[in-house]
Amino acid sequence: MPDRPVQPPLILVVDDEDANRLALERILVREGYDVRHAEDGRQAMQRLREEPPHLLLTDLKMPGMDGLELMRAARAVDPDLEVVLLTAFGTVETAVEAMKEGAFDFLTKPLKRAEIVRTARKALEKRALVTENRALRDELARALPGEVIGRAPTMRVLLEEARQVAGAQASVLLTGESGTGKGLLARWLHKVSPRRDRPMVTVNCGALPENLLESELFGYEAGAFTGAKGRKEGRFDLAQGGTLFLDEVTEMSPAVQVKLLRVLQDGEYERVGGTRTLRTDARILAATNRDPELAVREGRLREDLYYRLNVIRLEVPPLRARRDDIPLLARHFVARHAERNRRAISGLSDEALDALCAWDWPGNVRELENALERAVVLCRGEVVELSDLPPAMRQARTRPAVLSFAPGTPLKDVERAMIEATLEQCGGDKALAASLLGITARTIYRREAEWREEEGTGAPREEG
Ligand SMILES: Nc1ncnc2c1ncn2[C@@H]1O[C@H](COP(=O)(O)OP(=O)(O)OP(=O)(O)O)[C@@H](O)[C@H]1O
Ligand SMILES: [Mg+2]
Secondary structure, X not given: OOOOOOOOXXXXXXXXXXXXXXXXXXXXXXXOOEEEEEOOHHHHHHXXXXXXXXXXXXXOOOOOOOHHHHHHHHHHHOOOOEEEEEEOXXXXXXXXXXXXXXXXXXXXXXXXXXXXXXXXXXXXXXHHHHHHHHHHHHHHHHHOOOOOOOOOHHHHHHHHHHHHHOOOOOXXXXXXXXXXXXXXXXXHHHHXXXXXXXXXXXXXXXXXXXXXXXXXXXXXXXXXXXXXXXXEEOHHHHOOOOEEEEEOHHHOOHHHHHHHHHHHHXXXXXXXXOOOOEEOOOEEEEEEOOOHHHHHHOOOOOHXXXXXXXXXXXXXXXXXXXXXHHHXXXXXXXXXXXXXXXXXXXXXXXXXXXXXXXXXXXXXXXXXXXXXXXXXHHOOOOEEOHHHXXXXXXXXXXXXXXXOOOOXXXXXXXXXXXXXXXXXXXXXXXXXXXXXXXXOHHHHHHHXXXXXXXXXXXXXXXXX
């Protein structure tokens, strides 16, 4: 690292067994790291807030909050925190699940010194990279104030609505599939509102266990629970005069929902363990990628709270419902990631663009951005080529035809169109097409012969 005096990275070790914890601590200290430890999840969260670590090394199986829950909670506080899990034989499956959720790695007990040191070093390197990238990203975001790209008709309507409600006090519920841009739109709403010079505070309600969410939102008074040394301000306090963004809002426990309802109705709340009534004027934005009406019907979301949140509803359409925006978004992401990676890439080939336009984007704009970030890194030329895209997308170039027939269309014609379209989709594989259509491959051969006959072309006959 450059000339700045470098502070040793801070590692938090969490294990309920003293011997393990001490052994780990000794190994890591000898490597020059700063180490803190905790015996359980609750204590770990406490430490984590007092002194944010760069790496969390936690046992998976612990009484109370287990390692996976701790990871989720910790990453809600610090999304860049790298996590390494320590697992015993038999818990590897959970560790794999944790990896899918973003853990850096897991180590299986009995732990080996060299392995611990190597994994910690790699995790910290990644953390440093991510932080750097984030700083760069923030710089970019400031340069282009959270540009929401959308020229497709559905997006124009949405953005116009958003502009109209940006200055209001009423709460807004943002809905839409994962990755459609709800978070971005929420930030944009804040930025164009009169509250733009006040903070925007975000809470991910799905990532925190009930009691933590409550104290994050409302804060706590000294002595509210064991370990609550001083008073802590809640996010409602921090968002005074600004915007509070409640992400994954359908994931709140009933108790927290009641408290939130009260804030929405009267602007009043109390800290955990406190008796003084506090007031907030924060504007509430909420988002969910679930169906909020369904959550109400299933009893997971209070109906009265739903109505309070849903005063203004902004529904962000899935990317497949605004394909016209794909080229625009694609160029935007290529430019952004090329700049970030210091690559001289000017755009995309037509073939690559066609493939992107044909793909269905279950992960929406986030999936598109990720695909193009990867493509920019892999790209060897000056434009992103088809071969730089993820393999599945390369094959998506032919968009499945949607057939429609007017009532009264002869079934024979419907059958022919359907067989032909399916064959095309299957790359001419008759066996596959037949199994999709629920008929035999023989039937397909027979029909094809009939069609040829009708067209008078006849089956290609052998000469002689
Ligand atoms: N219209 C857009 N223009 C430019 N960038 C966009 C647009 N929509 C989304 N993005 C980018 O795509 C990524 C995903 O968007 P975002 O995180 O806002 O999705 P989300 O709807 O909040 O998803 P989730 O439900 O999973 O939280 C972000 O990097 C965001 O900046
Ligand atoms: Mg989001």
